[in-house]
Amino acid sequence: MHNDTSNPDAATSPTLADPRTRLRIVAAGVFATRGYNDASIEEVCSEAGLDAETFSTHYEDKYALFKDVVLANAREMVRATDGIETHDPRQARSVITRIIENATRVAIATRATGGFYRSEHRYLRREDAHELSELIGELHRRVWQPLMLHRPKLTEDDATLMAAAAFSVIASITIHATSLPAPKVQTLLTVTAMRMLDSEPAPAQVHIDQPATRPTWHDDTSRDGQLLKAAVDLCFQRGYHAVTIDDVATAAGIDVAWARQHASLSDILTRGCLNGYQALKTDLNQALESSVSARDTLLGLCRAYVRHYMVDYKLMTVYLADARNFDDGDHGPMLELQDYSVTLCTRAMQDARPELSPTEATFLAFASMSLVSDLARMLRWKNDDATTRRIEKFACMVMALIR
Numbered sequence: 001m002h003n004d005t006s007n008p009d010a011a012t013s014p015t016l017a018d019p020r021t022r023l024r025i026v027a028a029g030v031f032a033t034r035g036y037n038d039a040s041i042e043e044v045c046s047e048a049g050l051d052a053e054t055f056s057t058h059y060e061d062k063y064a065l066f067k068d069v070v071l072a073n074a075r076e077m078v079r080a081t082d083g084i085e086t087h088d089p090r091q092a093r094s095v096i097t098r099i100i101e102n103a104t105r106v107a108i109a110t111r112a113t114g115g116f117y118r119s120e121h122r123y124l125r126r127e128d129a130h131e132l133s134e135l136i137g138e139l140h141r142r143v144w145q146p147l148m149l150h151r152p153k154l155t156e157d158d159a160t161l162m163a164a165a166a167f168s169v170i171a172s173i174t175i176h177a178t179s180l181p182a183p184k185v186q187t188l189l190t191v192t193a194m195r196m197l198d199s200e201p202a203p204a205q206v207h208i209d210q211p212a213t214r215p216t217w218h219d220d221t222s223r224d225g226q227l228l229k230a231a232v233d234l235c236f237q238r239g240y241h242a243v244t245i246d247d248v249a250t251a252a253g254i255d256v257a258w259a260r261q262h263a264s265l266s267d268i269l270t271r272g273c274l275n276g277y278q279a280l281k282t283d284l285n286q287a288l289e290s291s292v293s294a295r296d297t298l299l300g301l302c303r304a305y306v307r308h309y310m311v312d313y314k315l316m317t318v319y320l321a322d323a324r325n326f327d328d329g330d331h332g333p334m335l336e337l338q339d340y341s342v343t344l345c346t347r348a349m350q351d352a353r354p355e356l357s358p359t360e361a362t363f364l365a366f367a368s369m370s371l372v373s374d375l376a377r378m379l380r381w382k383n384d385d386a387t388t389r390r391i392e393k394f395a396c397m398v399m400a401l402i403r
Contacts, residue, residue: 020058022048028069028113035325036066036120037241067128070121073114074135080106081142092150096197097190099142100166104189107170108182115174119321122239140164147197158201164378165371165394166193172370178363188363192398202393208385210286212307215279215315217272224263226252228272231265236314240265240322266327270334273319277337280308284344294351298400301345302368306392309372313381320373342366349399368398 017025026048030039041062045055059065080102086095107114121132143163148154154162169192173185180188217228230252234243248268249259263271287300309316323334342365349361356364375391 019048019050019054023050023055023058023065024069024072025113027065028073028110031066031069031120032113032115035241036062036123038325041065063123063125066120067124070124071128071131071135073110074132074139076110077103077106078135078138081139085142086146087149089149089152092146095146096143096150097194099146100170100193100197101186101190103139103167104170104186104193107173107189108185111173115171118171118175119239122321123242136167139167143167143197154201161375161378161390161394162197162199165196165375168371168374169193169196169367169398171374172367175370176363176366178359180359180363184360185363188360189367192364192367195397195401196394199393199397202386202390208307208388210283210303210307212304212311213279213282215276215312217275217315218312223252223254223258224268224271226254227259227263227268231268232272232314232318235265235269235318235322240269240318240325264327266330269318269322270326270330272315273323273337274333276308276312276315276319277340279312280305280341283308284341288344294348295400298345298348298352299396301348302396302399303392305341305345305369306372306395307388309376310381310383310388310391313376313383317373317377342369345369345399352400364399368395371395371398 023044027039027044030044030047034043039062041052041055044065045052055065059068081099084095084098084102086092121129124132140160140163143166144156144159147159147162148156151159170189173189178185217225219225220228227248231243231248234247234251243265245259245263245265245268246256248265249256252259283304284301287304288297291297291300319334319337324331326334342362345365345368346358346361349364350356350358353361372391372395375394379387379391
């Protein structure tokens with residue numbers, strides 16, 4: 001997003017930027033904090049110290065600003081890796097390392113505002129979403145092509161997934177707060193991303209011996225269950241802010257007036273998230289009880305999380321993208337759900353890898369969970385044993401150092 005990633009403070013200071021850049025920088029912060037739908041032009045102008053007339057000179061409307069913010073971040077990542085290429089297999093790994101290091105610097109420089117597009121990109125129009133996809137695809141290509149030079153036995157499919165996993169690790173810095181200093185973050189992200197690229201592909205023929213517990217809401221045929229299924233489907237497709245309780249009732253074939261009096265959209269989804277997490281807790285606890293070593297515990301927790309995500313991917317996607325947008329009274333339970341799984345993984349990681357500090361272990365737990373979401377989306381949430389195992393291997397690699 002910013003032109004000078006070697007001096008992030010200068011690049012991100014609205015007072016030093018021209019009006020258009022100032023609007024974009026401030027808007028990135030506003031969108032990151034409030035989301036696209038809740039942010040307003042007036043709020044952006046006020047924080048940027050500019051009037052509405054100046055805004056109109058540079059942007060047609062809020063959407064034009066939103067599009068610029070989202071695409072600017074991806075373009076900056078691409079620019080940071082321009083010209084780093086080779087056709088010599090002997091230089092390929094060095095080139096890959098430079099690309100990963102440069103991309104990581106950009107992610108760190110924009111970490112306060114760079115993550116909102118991971119959920120808000122749903123509000124991009126088709127042609128703009130296509131451009132974002134092209135930019136991300138170009139980033140991946142810049143890694144998987146030299147990776148195949150360096151490791152010629154890899155298939156393009158495996159190399160592409162490894163590149164996606166590496167960039168997912170890098171982007172994970174934008175979804176959570178951390179007290180780690182930037183140099184430590186740079187090292188942790190670079191080393192972990194490179195581990196994705198040095199790994200061996202998961203076996204093609206696999207069988208999942210312990211499938212995930214199926215959340216009970218999947219089979220709930222009551223009116224509440226029908227509302228929840230419709231709410232999850234619609235919010236998965238459109239995003240929370242683009243769905244109303246009337247939409248949900250209509251999709252479920254339930255009287256709209258009854259639905260309005262019965263529950264809010266936030267209430268319905270919160271109930272669903274709590275139900276889904278009960279199934280996840282069952283599997284996490286099973287992993288704890290069946291493990292015979294700290295490493296087994298960590299791998300078991302990681303696999304349980306991946307398998308649950310794949311079974312309940314629509315609700316998990318809505319939860320991760322939109323739980324922060326639920327009604328204020330529902331925020332507490334949502335945070336408790338996240339804290340439960342992150343804390344379990346963090347403790348298990350410290351037991352298995354005592355060289356990690358609590359902050360580093362938490363950092364890697366978030367990176368692993370972020371990777372699960374990103375790769376599941378990339379693989380179109382295909383819930384079969386082979387796909388699940390591929391994602392499991394990358395997620396376990398982040399936390400448990402497997403190859």
